[in-house]
Amino acid sequence: MKTDTQQKSAGGGRKRFPWILLLLVAFSFAVLISLGNWQVRRLAWKEDLLAKIEARISAEPVTLSAVEDMLKAGEDVEYLPVTVEGTFDHADEQHMLATWNGASGWYVYTPMAVEDGGYLFVNRGFVPYALKEASARPESLPEGAQTITGLARMPLSAKPGSLLPDNAPDRNQYYWKDLSAMSAAAGLDSEEVVPLFVDAARDEDPQRLPIGGVTNISLPNSHLQYALTWYGLAGALLAVAGVFLWRRR
Numbered sequence: 001m002k003t004d005t006q007q008k009s010a011g012g013g014r015k016r017f018p019w020i021l022l023l024l025v026a027f028s029f030a031v032l033i034s035l036g037n038w039q040v041r042r043l044a045w046k047e048d049l050l051a052k053i054e055a056r057i058s059a060e061p062v063t064l065s066a067v068e069d070m071l072k073a074g075e076d077v078e079y080l081p082v083t084v085e086g087t088f089d090h091a092d093e094q095h096m097l098a099t100w101n102g103a104s105g106w107y108v109y110t111p112m113a114v115e116d117g118g119y120l121f122v123n124r125g126f127v128p129y130a131l132k133e134a135s136a137r138p139e140s141l142p143e144g145a146q147t148i149t150g151l152a153r154m155p156l157s158a159k160p161g162s163l164l165p166d167n168a169p170d171r172n173q174y175y176w177k178d179l180s181a182m183s184a185a186a187g188l189d190s191e192e193v194v195p196l197f198v199d200a201a202r203d204e205d206p207q208r209l210p211i212g213g214v215t216n217i218s219l220p221n222s223h224l225q226y227a228l229t230w231y232g233l234a235g236a237l238l239a240v241a242g243v244f245l246w247r248r249r
Contacts, residue, residue: 125210
């Protein structure tokens with residue numbers, strides 16, 4: 001048989017328990033709402049980015065020197081259409097593992113000697129896996145002065161994820177866009193390399209290699225679904241807590 005002290009202690013514990021529950025529910029609710037609000041802000045950012053990209057890729061191309069001036073001024077040049085003139089150095093092309101329309105292969109990054117004496121790496125596009133080596137596709141190696149129109153793309157400063165393999169410049173195999181490594185593998189001083197890539201546009205002949213126009217501009221935008229999920233979980237938490245408290249009372 002319980003003493004009065006034990007009964008009071010047990011009763012006090014039962015009285016305190018709902019307050020602890022309410023505090024946990026309030027904290028969890030605040031976290032879920034914060035996550036939903038964060039996704040709403042991300043949604044606005046992503047929609048602004050997509051609108052900016054769409055406007056840029058439809059603009060008239062600018063010269064490479066204009067893009068370099070913008071970079072020096074600290075301006076954003078990502079996805080900006082640009083026209084460049086120069087001569088390709090096919091002997092030093094670099095290859096990044098890629099897929100295109102379900103097929104595995106390589107993006108061909110070729111250094112182009114441009115008018116000011118520097119070099120620009122041009123992503124000429126996709127070639128099938130078996131045609132990695134330039135010698136296997138001699139018809140894809142234009143000689144002499146070339147004019148290329150494409151989209152400016154910034155290099156990555158570091159590997160974008162731990163699950164991604166390390167680049168292997170010694171085997172001419174890249175898994176992410178490392179301009180420094182590509183420059184060194186091509187025997188170029190980083191000071192003479194333009195600090196960006198240009199993704200070449202699609203050639204008029206769809207069968208000609210490399211297949212250009214490979215820039216991914218269809219960025220995923222699932223932030224609204226994520227926001228609704230977090231808000232829905234917050235609402236469900238309140239409903240469960242409310243039913244529990246109502247039944248307890």
